[in-house]
Amino acid sequence: MPPERDQSTNPTGRQKSCARCVKSKRRCDLTQPSCLRCTRQHFTCSYPSRPAFNAIPVAEDNSPMPDSSIDNVASPFDMSLIQGHRNTSVQSRQDTCLLDLDVNAGLESIGILHDLRNTSPMPENQQTIIRSIRVPQAGECRWELTPSSYARISYAIDRMKQAPATMVLENQTPWSHPLLYEDCMPRVLQEAHATCALYLARNETNSAFFARHVIDRVKELTSSPPPTAPLDILARAHALILYQAINAFSGDLQLNAHVCPTFPHLEESIYALYASLQSSETPPSPTLISLYPATTARQAWRAFILRESSQRTLLILCQFMILLHLLQGRSYCFDHACVTSKITTSAHLWNAGSTIEFASAWNEKRHFLVADLDFSEVLEGAGPEDIDVFGRMILVTILGRDDMLGWFAERGGVF
Known part of the structure; x- marks a missing residue:
């Protein structure tokens, strides 16, 4: 105290x-x-x-306070924090406190992260979109996650861990539609896709080779000129997320050491993706989509895939950065509405396997446009079948696992 x-x-x-x-x-x-x-x-x-x-x-x-700067952390990813246990042998009571998770703060209501929005006018150069990483100074309180706090983020972390596998086996992640790169997959994502395949085949014999491969691919990606085309910006963000998931959750100390150095590049992707979404015109959503001729439905489906993947990716980038910092016992806050990206909550639309299935789901199923991360309408009117994996990632972080289990059970579903 x-x-x-x-x-x-x-x-x-x-x-x-x-x-x-x-x-x-x-x-x-x-x-x-x-x-x-x-x-x-x-x-x-x-x-x-x-x-x-x-x-x-x-x-x-x-007595002098211990130095809690980032350079004194033995590993940039403290596995004791991931398990939510106190590690008093490493950190003294002077610089450690338990944190009952408040994800980037502002969970006063269902509208998670509402308070993070910057209500002041956006600077013309847009450079204040993201606050720099805040590392505790000497003598400042650090924290560790309580078990209940870790339970709220564990579902999202598990999905992050699985992202390299689902990208290889299913050509998708909860934030990247399986048909997003059907026509053309940019080279940066091809390299990341191949790296994920190597990750699944990693063993004790080839682990050192694999670690060098990942480090080289990340250096190659981050040293290349930033893209300008929307699909290329999105592919770069997806590649960085996959590499960072491998760095953070592979259990390889050599790769763990590259978690923090990759943060600035994730920040750059957040800004680039946000700027890309702001500059692109969003077509008005039709009330009904004609099933015949199929051209109209196909165009609406392709537009939905690109727009929804971009919006989900922007939000998951923000969440990923916050979670990684929380797991390291550090604070990370966003000063702008990047975290309030609009998303569509509808498993029927996201999981549609054909043009006609998408159009039928659009016309017949209820879907919810979530603005400013306010899920109140979803929680009031949706059913368990409406919530896909991405929606569960966000909602468990907002409400906690027990409340989401109860919400699903109350509506006759299984989480």
Whole structure:
């Protein structure tokens, strides 16, 4: 507990959280004058008034605080954090606290991350779209995830881990449609696709070779000029996500060491993809799609595949960055509406296997356009069959696994 609010100033022995954390039922770190959660969200942090009494003086601790800079972390991916366990042998109580997950903060309502939107006008150069990585300084509180917090992000992490396999075996990920690259797969994604195939064949004999291969492919990708065509921008983002998933979750320490150096390139992809979506004109969605002639339905389907894959990828890039930082016990926040990418919640549309199946689902099934990540309409009107894997990734992070299990069970579905 911070010295300013220890039990000598609290005769009841209870920790007094700030008003914001009490209201949202979040764990408060009790930092004065503003707790970490309120600081990240730019909230006014107010604590309950303290009763007047003679406090017992607290001896001042002048011992040096441990250096919690990124360079002193033995591995850029601390596996003890992934399991949600405390590792007091590595980090002292002075720089470690338990974090009851508040994914990038702002989960005050179903509209997850609402408070992350920057309501000020967008600068012309668009360069403030993403805040730089925030690494705790010496003496600043770090955190570890509580088991309940890890449960909320474990589903998304599991899908991230499986992305290289599903890309090879099914030509898709929850954020990349299986027919997205049917006509043309850019070379950067061809290389990533081949790397994923090698990843599935990795063993003790070839693991060193594979690690060198991944490192070389990432260097080659990140040193190439940034693309300008929408499909190429999207392919580059998909390749980076696949490489980063391998770096983070392969269990190879050599690859783990390349997690943090890849962050700036993921940030660049977020900005490029956001700018691409902003500059492209979104055609009005038809009320009904004609089944004959099939040309109209085919055009609508192709447009949906590209638009929805782009919007999902932008959101998953943001979520991936947040999760990776949380697992390392660090804060990462976005200052702009990148995280409020519009997505369509409809497993029927996303999983359609043909033009006619897509058009029929569009005409006959209810689908939900989620803006600003407000899933309230989905939770009120959708059924279990409407929620695909991507929707589950986001909703479990918002509500928690138990609530989603209950939501599915209440509607006769199985999560």
